[in-house]
Amino acid sequence: MKKKSIYIGLLFIALLSFSTVMFIQFRANSEAGTDRGKDVESITDKKIEKMIENMTLEEKIGQLMVVGFKGTEKSNDITELIEQKHIGGVIYFDRNMKSPKQVAKLSNSLQQTANQSSQSLPLMVAVDQEGGDIIRMRERVSPLPAQKDMGEQASVEDMYNVAKLNGTELSSMGININFAPVLDLSKTDKRSLGKDPEKVYQYGKKALQGLNDASVTGALKHFPGNGRSEIDPHVETSSVEANQLDLENSDIYPFKKIISEMENPNFFVMVTHIKYPAYDKEKPASLSKVIIEDLLRGKLKYEGLVITDDLEMGAVNKYFSYEDMGKEAILAGADLLLVCHEYTHELEVYNGLLEAVKAGEVPMERINESVKRVLTYKVYNLKQEKVDPDLAQKVVKSPESLKYLESLNLDK
Secondary structure, eight states: OHHHHHHHHHHHHHHHHHHHHHHHHHHHHHHHHHHHHHHHHHHHHHHHHHHHHHOOHHHHHHHTEEEOOOSSSOOHHHHHHHHTSOOOEEEEOGGGOSOHHHHHHHHHHHHHHHHTSSSOOOOEEEEOOOBTTBOTTGGGSOOOOOHHHHHHHSOHHHHHHHHHHHHHHHHHTTOOEEOOOBOOOOSSOTTSOOSOHHHHHHHHHHHHHHHHTTTOEEEEEEETOOTTOOSOTTTOOOBOOOOHHHHHHTTTHHHHHHHHHSOGGGEEEEEOSOBOTTTOSSSBGGGOHIIIIIIIIIISOOOSOEEESOTTSHHHHTTSOHHHHHHHHHHHTOSBEEEOSOHHHHHHHHHHHHHHHHTTSSOHHHHHHHHHHHHHHHHHHOOOOOOOHHHHHHHTTOHHHHHHHHHTOOOO
C-alpha cells in the first residue's frame, strides 16, 4: 500500500512537471507569436510612412476624396480622376448598376486602373445599401427590409444575418464599403432603427459585425445624429436645438457605445451637414472642428476614418463654395470628402484643397494625418483581388437569400 502511494505521488509529480513545461512552452510560443505580430505591424507602419514620404501633394489630396460618376462602364471622367487625380474611392448609384455581373466587371475595371497608378493603392468602392427605400439596383438584389421594420419586428440576431447577407452580395460585386447602418433616432423615419438609444446601439453594432464578417466596412451615420431634424439636408440646412447633455444621452449614445466597444478601423463615421448650436453655433457638423475633433475624436476617442456626407447637398452647397468646402472639412478633422455627382464639382473640391495647401491655409501635417489613416485602412483592410462576375450573378439575390428574408415575416 505504501509503495502504491509512492508511485501515485511520483506519477502526480511527473504530470505536474510535464504540465508546467507545456505551459511555459505555450507561453513562450504565445509571446513569440505576439512579438511576430508586433514586428509585422511595425514593418507595415514603416511601409506606410515611406509611402507617404514618396507621395506627391496631388496624390495625397486625391486619396482624401470619394467620388461618383455616370455610366455602367469606366468613363473618361472617372478614368482621369483615378489616373491623374489619384482619387481614393468611388461611390455607386443606380446609374452605375444594371446587373450583379456588370457591377463586378466595373469594379474589376476600376481597380485595375487604380492598380496601374504610381502607388498601386486599391480603391474604396462604396454604396448606400441600407434596405427599405434606400436600395441600389433594387430589382436585381435581395429585398432588404427597412431598418425601421428590423428594429420593430426582428431580433438582434436577424439584424446580423441580414447585414451579412447584404455584405456578401456587395462583396461579390467588388463593393467593399457600405454607408450603413443609420443610427439616427426616430419613431417615424423608415431609415431609423427606432427611438430607443440602447436598442439602436445593439442593432447597429450587429449590423456592423454582419457587414465586417462579409469583408465589407460599414459606416455609422449621420453623426452626431440627425433624427430630430425634419428638414432634408439634401435640400436645406437646419439646426438641432438640444443641449449637450441631452444629445450625449440620446442621439450620440449609439455612436459612443459602438466606438468604445468595436475596433475603430472596422467602420467609418459619416458626419451630417446639420447644425448643432450646443456645440458650434456657426458651422454644420461636417465642417465643425468642435464636433469632429473635440467631440468625436476627443471626447468619444474615435480613431478611425471620418467621411463627410455628400458635399453637393443643399445644406452646405447653398452656403459654401466647393473650393472652400473641402478645405473647411479637412481643417475640421474630416479624412474623406464625399462628392457624389458632378465631375465639375469634384474638380472644384480637389483643386480648392490643393490650392489651400499650397497657400499655407491647410497645414501639410493635417493632410498627412488623414492620408496616413486612409493608407492604413487600405493596407490592412482592402485587397487587390479581382471578383468573379459569374459568381456575383449567382450570389446576389440567390434563392437561399430570398427564402431567408421571406422567413422573417416582416410587414411590408
